[in-house]
Amino acid sequence: MVDFFLLLWAVMPPILLLGYYYCRVPNAPPLLRLLLFFIIGAISGFCALSLEWIFETVFNWLVDWQHQGCFVTRRCTFGLVGVALRQLVEIGPIEEGCKLIGVVVPTCYLQRRYRLLPATIFLFTIAVALGFTAQENWIYLFHGTASILDRSIGTPVHAMFSAPWGYALGIYISSRIRLHRHKKLVLWAWLNAVICHALVNVLSSAWRYSPPLRYLSYGLFPLLLWMFWRLEQLLQKVQGKPPITLISGYTPQHRYWQRGLVMFALILGGNAIFGLFILARQLSPLRLSQLFDTEIMWFMLRKISLNLIFGILAWIIYRYLRHSARRRYF
Incomplete structure (x- = not known):
């Protein structure tokens, strides 16, 4: 029974947020199709977890970083610089790559049968990102490494990471003439997501360190607020609405x-x-x-x-x- 309630707390906040965005987009795809992408996102989360485990196992076997040190010094590896390198080299690329594949493969299949709008593909991206979040919530809650409050507040974070490449992918796939610059836009947007992913994880880890590194954590929520604003702006643009000008x-x-x-x-x-x-x-x-x-x-x-x-x-x-x-x- 406890596991069922943990699963419910892991899944319900992302599902509710997906429903919120579904109601905001006119001519949205069928809800069952979005739920399918949500499930694909959860599966991509387990794939990312497996790839990260394999990466760390092979990496530790090759360089034995826990005993010999890695990159610069052993202190660097266990410090904030080591956390940043791990996020940029491993966590960000693997997780954003798995989410990207989780959107591209079923979208390309559907594109052969239907004419998909940019807003539809953007919603698919949000659904996959929220499914990924539900899987991550379950892992954290099951092992007791995060509270329900922490995971509930972090519900939109993966969607905010993936919004740039979801927008670029929507423009590229839905275009009648696929230009090279649109393909480059997808790549740059994906790299942007990887960097933002790594930066958020680094800032969220900064509070564990002594000052002055601890003060970096005060940049976390302003960054998240800006990323949420960017998500809303991209949602406006992908629907053909003018973005809000400041x-x-x-x-x-x-x-x-x-x-x-x-x-x-x-x-x-x-x-x-x-x-x-x-x-x-x-x-x-x-x-x-x-x-x-x-x-x-x-x-x-x-x-x-x-x-x-x-x-x-x-x-x-x-x-x-x-x-x-x-x-x-x-």
């Missing part, structure tokens, strides 16, 4: 000022979410009755108020940039 200045100085505001809003908004996430992790071990203790309630109120102030400031900056763009174009 940078609309007439002069280079004005545009630099607006880019600085965007960066500041991402830092404020991302770390507001990060603060609420940390608060939720701190409160999760407590019993319900303990939450009504005066000191704990005052602590919660202070933390929530502080992070809400940061979030509201980020929202005000966003609305200001949107208003400026409307005045520029209308």
